[in-house]
Amino acid sequence: MKNIILIAIFIISLTCNAQEYPLTTTEVPSNAYIKDLNNQLPAFDGSWKGTWKNKTFLVNFKKVKYYFTHLQNNPYYQDILIGKFQVKDANGNILFDNLNIPDNQAKIEGSRMFTNGTYSLSYLDSDLCDKMGFIRIAFTNSTKTQMILKYSEVSDLIEPSCFFYGKPGDQRPEPIPKEIILTKQ
Amino acid sequence: MKNKFISKLLLLVAFSILLYSCMHDDLNSSAENSPSKKYNSKSVWKEDETYIKNVMKIYQENESEIKKVNGTPLWGYAMTMGHTDESFLIVPIASGKTIVSCLKVPRNGNYITFINDTDPEHIKFFQGYTTIQKRKAIKQEQMSSESARGIVQCAVSTVSMWYPNSETNPDAGGHWETQYITTCSEIGGGDTPTNPNPEGPTYPYPGGGGGGGGTGSNSSNTCQKIKDKQNNTKYSQKYDALNKSEIFNKDSERGFYELQPPVGVNVESGFVQVDGPPGSTGLDLPANTDRITGLFHTHNNVEGSVKIFSPTDVRTFVNIFVSNAKVFLGNYADAYSTVVTSSGSYTLKYSLMTSPPGVTRDTGKIWNEWYKREMSRAVSPEDGSIDQSKVEQIFMQFLNDVVKIEGLEIFKVTSNTSEKLTYNPTTKVVTSVPCP
Numbered sequence: 001m002k003n004i005i006l007i008a009i010f011i012i013s014l015t016c017n018a019q020e021y022p023l024t025t026t027e028v029p030s031n032a033y034i035k036d037l038n039n040q041l042p043a044f045d046g047s048w049k050g051t052w053k054n055k056t057f058l059v060n061f062k063k064v065k066y067y068f069t070h071l072q073n074n075p076y077y078q079d080i081l082i083g084k085f086q087v088k089d090a091n092g093n094i095l096f097d098n099l100n101i102p103d104n105q106a107k108i109e110g111s112r113m114f115t116n117g118t119y120s121l122s123y124l125d126s127d128l129c130d131k132m133g134f135i136r137i138a139f140t141n142s143t144k145t146q147m148i149l150k151y152s153e154v155s156d157l158i159e160p161s162c163f164f165y166g167k168p169g170d171q172r173p174e175p176i177p178k179e180i181i182l183t184k185q
Numbered sequence: 186m187k188n189k190f191i192s193k194l195l196l197l198v199a200f201s202i203l204l205y206s207c208m209h210d211d212l213n214s215s216a217e218n219s220p221s222k223k224y225n226s227k228s229v230w231k232e233d234e235t236y237i238k239n240v241m242k243i244y245q246e247n248e249s250e251i252k253k254v255n256g257t258p259l260w261g262y263a264m265t266m267g268h269t270d271e272s273f274l275i276v277p278i279a280s281g282k283t284i285v286s287c288l289k290v291p292r293n294g295n296y297i298t299f300i301n302d303t304d305p306e307h308i309k310f311f312q313g314y315t316t317i318q319k320r321k322a323i324k325q326e327q328m329s330s331e332s333a334r335g336i337v338q339c340a341v342s343t344v345s346m347w348y349p350n351s352e353t354n355p356d357a358g359g360h361w362e363t364q365y366i367t368t369c370s371e372i373g374g375g376d377t378p379t380n381p382n383p384e385g386p387t388y389p390y391p392g393g394g395g396g397g398g399g400t401g402s403n404s405s406n407t408c409q410k411i412k413d414k415q416n417n418t419k420y421s422q423k424y425d426a427l428n429k430s431e432i433f434n435k436d437s438e439r440g441f442y443e444l445q446p447p448v449g450v451n452v453e454s455g456f457v458q459v460d461g462p463p464g465s466t467g468l469d470l471p472a473n474t475d476r477i478t479g480l481f482h483t484h485n486n487v488e489g490s491v492k493i494f495s496p497t498d499v500r501t502f503v504n505i506f507v508s509n510a511k512v513f514l515g516n517y518a519d520a521y522s523t524v525v526t527s528s529g530s531y532t533l534k535y536s537l538m539t540s541p542p543g544v545t546r547d548t549g550k551i552w553n554e555w556y557k558r559e560m561s562r563a564v565s566p567e568d569g570s571i572d573q574s575k576v577e578q579i580f581m582q583f584l585n586d587v588v589k590i591e592g593l594e595i596f597k598v599t600s601n602t603s604e605k606l607t608y609n610p611t612t613k614v615v616t617s618v619p620c621p
Contacts, residue, residue, distance in 0.1 A: 026562070070555045072586040111558065114566035122561035130497070130553055134489050134561045134569060152489020152569045154557070155438060157482075157497045158467045161386040165469055169437070169462035178488075 018077055023113035028071070034078035036063070040113060043144045044081055044137065048182035050149075055095065057177055058185075059085040059149075064103060083108030083121060083135075087175060096175045098127075108135060123151070128173050129162035135176065145184045151176040227261035227315075229322040229344055236271040237263045240290050240297060243388050246545055250386065251288075253301045256280040258288060262315050266340035266368050267325040271390075273340075275302065275368055277311035284312045289368065296387040296504075310344075310366040319347035323363065341367045389504050389543020407536045407594055408620030410518055411603045423456050423481055424600055427525040433486045437461040438468045440482030445513035447476070454478070466490075470501065478510045479521040489569035491560055492526035493580045494533060494595075496552035499588060500544045507535045517541070523598065528573040530598050531606075537592030555587045574615075581608035581615045596620070 018033035023041075025034050036042075041063040049058045061081045069075045084106055087096040098107055111120045111134075121135040133153040140146045158165050164172045224238050241260050244251055256278035263276035271292060278286040287302040314320065323343035343365050351357035414420045423441040426432075432439055438461040446452045459482075461468045468482050480501075484492050494502075502522040510520035517540065523532045535541055544552075559582070563575045577597075584593060585608050596603045597617055604617040 068558070070558060109558070111561040111564075116566055118566035120561055120564050120566065122557040124553055124557050126550065130550070132495075132553060132557050134557075134564045136564065136566060136569060138566075150488070150569060152487065153466045154489070154491050154495060154560075155466045155468070155484045156495045157501055158469045159386075159497070159501075160470065160472045166472075167462070169464040172462065172465060172467075 023079065024115055026112070028074065028076050028078075030074045030076065032076045034076060034112075036079040040117075040119075041079060041081055041110075043139070044119065044147070047185040048147060048149075049185050050177075050180040050182040052177040052180050053174075054090040055177075056088045057085065057180055057182070058087075058099075059083050059108070059182065060099060062103070066109075078110075080110030081108075081119065081121065082106035082110065085176070096173070123176060125175065128175060129158065129164065130156070131173070131175070132156065133176065140181065147182050147184075148179065149177070149182055150179050152178070223260075225261050227259075228264060229320050230264065230267075230325065230342065232263065233265035233268060233271060233274070236265055236268075236292075237274055237276075239271070239391055240274055243297065243390070243545070244288075244299070246547055247388060250546060251299045254278060254280075254286045256285045259311075259315055262311065264342060264366070266342055266366075268340070273368070275307065275366075277308075277315055279315065282316060284308050284315060287311060292390055296508075297390045298387045307366060307368075310364050313346050313348075313362075313364055314344060314366075317346040317348065321345040321361075340369075341365055386546070388545065389508075391543065407518060407534045407596075408603060408605065411521075411532060411534065411596060411598065411620065414521065415598075415601050415603070419453075419456060421600055424523070424525065424530075427481055427483050428530065428600065430527065432483055432525075433527040435485060436487075437463050437465055438483050438485055440468050440480060442471065442477045442481075443479040445476045445478055445509070448513060474501075474505045474509070476509060476513060478506055478513060478519060479523075480506065481523045481525055484524055484526045486527055489564065489571075490526075491571060491576060492524075492528040492573060493531055493576050494522070494524050496549060496556050496583075498522060498524065499533065499584075499593075500549050500552070502533050503535070503541050503544050503590060503593070507541055511540070528576075532596045532598045532603065534594045534596065535590075535592050536594055541590050541592060552583070552587055556583055559583070577606065577615050578608075578613060581606060582610075582613060584608070585610055 018031050019029065020033045020035045020037065021029070022037050023034060025032070028034065044061045045063055047058060047060050049056065051057070061083050063079060064082055065077060066080050067075065067077055082103055084099045084101060085096065085108070086094060086099050088094055101107075107125050108121050108123050111122055113119050116138075118136050118138040121137070123131070123133045123135055125131045131153065133151055136150045137147050140148050224234065224241055226232060226234065237260060244258065257280075258276045259279050260276060263274050265274045273289070273291050275287055275289050277284045278288060285308070287304070287307045289300040289302045290297055291300070321344065323345050325340065325342045343363060345361045345363050347359050347361050349357065349359040415424075427439060427441070440459045441456045442459065443454050443456055445454045457471070459468060459471070466487065471477070484490050502520065506520035506522060507517050511517045517535050517537065521532055521534055523530060559579045560571065560576075563571045563579060565571065581595070584595065595606050597606055602619070604619040606615055606617050608615050
């Protein structure tokens with residue numbers, strides 16, 4: 001009797017587990033676990049730094065397991081990278097800094113891995129009038145100590161309540177470089 | 186022995202549950218009694234409770250954005266100053282027992298705005314009104330006068346309050362004092378009401394404050410309405426002016442918005458050009474959107490460009506253009522928003538004869554989260570582009586699963602054709618039906 005109960009618990013625990021899929025999965029089945037099966041994300045983990053336009057860009061990537069519930073009737077787990085960053089000008093003044101915000105409020109959030117090793121992330125910043133964009137990162141050397149980061153911004157209407165409404169282009173926030181080489185710290 | 190132990194354990198569990206539930210009852214009840222959560226009128230007047238309750242709800246949903254001073258609105262003491270058409274209220278803000286400020290909330294068409302009011306006369310009035318035990322309504326008056334910029338309308342409420350002769354000796358008797366509160370708003374020269382708070386955000390007001398209108402759909406007319414526009418010379422010129430490779434390859438976006446004349450002024454609408462700052466990806470809306478019923482704008486050929494509407498495009502269309510179309514053209518279905526891109530152009534329309542639900546900023550944030558997650562999954566690793574059929578599919582899923590506004594329709598358009606896009610949520614396939 002005891003054995004039957006143990007076997008039943010074992011079977012139930014197996015069936016209850018989410019089905020695992022690789023990070024390159026495009027269509028996400030319900031209750032899936034998009035898992036870092038090939039252990040690709042830890043190489044991105046940590047602090048990365050680079051310079052552009054006389055500014056210093058420091059970004060910390062961290063691997064987390066995230067439970068996504070935004071799709072209708074289709075929650076799923078996924079191993080993703082989250083990113084927090086800091087930008088300083090040439091004099092060391094901090095222009096943007098979200099290094100210390102909680103993980104669940106990170107402004108950069110991983111999306112998917114491509115078969116060529118490029119990883120895509122999204123960016124949404126409620127402190128900058130919901131500025132939104134997409135980020136792609138990929139290693140540029142075999143030792144994985146350097147990466148290229150590319151950022152593209154989503155077009156949007158700027159409302160009068162936004163703090164940079166009506167300002168010229170060079171006075172609008174540019175938190176993330178369009179393209180930058182980052183070195184692991 | 187064992188049974189005794191189990192009984193004690195069960196007793197302990199039962200007691201813990203009881204303690205837990207009692208604690209939570211207490212927390213719940215204290216939350217309900219909070220002055221900022223529930224409306225119990227403490228006014229000496231018959232107030233416009235519908236307006237107060239609707240404003241309270243909007244305030245609670247957007248408190249972090251609205252709140253400018255430390256304090257809690259005492260909704261029970263909110264006064265609508267004799268207005269019964271869901272158009273105005275003033276509410277005191279208290280920190281402890283001290284009134285620190287007031288909030289004035291006027292409605293302008295389908296929108297309300299929250300104005301921080303530090304008028305010392307208002308603060309003084311509410312300091313007495315919220316603390317004095319005996320109060321009597323005297324009278325409420327509406328009056329108007331001409332000013333240099335138009336007509337000033339004022340509402341005056343007069344209340345009598347009983348003050349004790351001695352703070353320390355309640356038996357020393359007291360006396361009645363008459364106190365007034367006056368609130369005014371300015372109406373510009375015969376036009377629609379001007380926005381009293383042009384710097385601050387506005388919030389859609391549910392149902393447009395009894396703006397009225399019939400019910401039912403006129404969906405079958407939407408194709409015809411697009412066709413009528415395309416046959417309009419001014420409209421088609423603006424579309425053609427944007428639908429060019431040199432415009433798509435600029436380092437800033439361009440658009441035209443259609444501005445209606447003030448109500449009662451019998452002239453044609455006009456189109457106004459707007460350009461984003463060089464090197465930017467955004468386009469600034471005009472500061473005053475009161476009479477805008479339509480917008481064309483480009484999403485250019487820059488890396489990662491999403492060549493369809495953004496969530497803010499949709500929110501702006503629903504909250505501003507659709508309600509303006511009802512006010513200035515008599516029909517919600519006359520509003521439009523068109524995004525012109527090198528991968529195709531799209532027009533948003535609203536087909537119902539009833540007002541769409543307003544989209545709050547909090548809802549907008551949920552839209553943004555969904556949109557960026559799903560669009561970013563479709564980005565190409567090589568150049569950051571997104572296949573246009575995928576863009577259409579994700580956007581249609583966005584409208585169907587997230588926006589969920591009945592009557593909101595999207596058409597793929599050229600200068601003289603249009604086809605309605607539909608989405609099957611089961612197969613996730615987008616199909617298009619050409620307009621006749």
